[in-house]
Amino acid sequence: MQRAVPQDFSRVLSSMCTEPHPVAREAAVRFLATNPGDPSTYQRIAELEAEVVSGLGELAGLPDAHGYVASGGTEANVQAVRAARNRARDEWTTAPETPNVVAPESVHFSFQKAADVLGVELRTVPVDDGYRADPSAVRAAVDSETVLVVGVAGTTEYGRVDPIPELAAATHDAGGDRPFLHVDAAWGGFALPFTDHAWNFAHADVDTMTVDPHKLGQAVVPAGGFLARDRAALDALAVDTPYLESTSQATLTGTRSGAGVAGAAAALDALWPDGYREQFEESMADAEWLAAELDARGFDVVAPELPLVACELPESTFDALRDAGWRISRTAAGELRVVCMPHVTREMLRRFVADVDSFSPK
Ligand SMILES: Cc1ncc(COP(=O)(O)O)c(C=O)c1O
Structure with a gap:
């Protein structure tokens, strides 16, 4: 077989992927044959994953964040919907019959996948003239079956930041068993700390967040980030894992390469802030x-x-x-x-x- 060569990046203008930082590339190769899906057996990569979660938490205004390194923004968003759906099912006084997720129409298409696989309704609402979520439209769409409200911090098409504190208010005003609030900062998360935007866990009562090292974080693909304020969000995702050394797993993927985790740890170490x-x-x-x-x-x-x-x-x-x-x-x-x-x-x-x-x- 001929040695295949990938494209170079000299004319790539619309991708949200990039060339990884050299230290990320090197670390990824070193940890290629590890599996953070079984942290008791692969302990060093599990330690690096904890470092990444803590680094992402610092960047997102939540120093003691819970979370893990996902395969990308899609997995992290699917998991945010799944955690909210499961928590509503298990913790609310009245479990929703048909759970719904309210999001601006600018939301990434990964939420369509989430709705499809998880059996929830995705309710998208119009954005304002500036391409941002309109809190009053969100408020109007929320009802007693809404398990999650989504705001985007760095939209895929226009790079806009939704008014996260206003979305938090709309979420809380729902009263009773209130929906959770998820911020999708998959792309924007590594840029927003250097702006005046109010987008993170410290700025508003955000429950979960997606922030991807493999986009602006200059890590190696696959490295998405799923963060949660409360441990309960991860617990809502965990299943027992009888045949592994570890006893439970909250990720959507099972076995996964440690390359993404190691690359993210190395990039954060070299570049933050x-x-x-x-x-x-x-x-x-x-x-x-x-x-x-x-x-x-x-x-x-x-x-x-x-x-x-x-x-x-x-x-x-x-x-x-x-x-x-x-x-x-x-x-x-x-x-x-x-x-x-x-x-x-x-x-x-x-x-x-x-x-x-x-x-x-x-
Ligand atoms: C805002 C946002 N969320 C989620 C995703 C999905 O990320 P991934 O392609 O890593 O699954 C993207 C991808 O561009 C995105 O821009």
């Missing part, structure tokens, strides 16, 4: 530069709040850019979206803008 701050400032400046360049050419730009730019482009220009090798995607409304991940440099963006010029209708 200064390295991540520097990267955020550089990426944000690049996003603002790109937005200004596209705006100056008369295109409709959604101004970046985090390092993500969305912009209307003529169809022919978009297609020509793709044909030229740029790996770009569209929002549901059809705009180009450029995610300024750590591998995206100013030089790369200059080359991209030059191609936008050459492929624009004269």
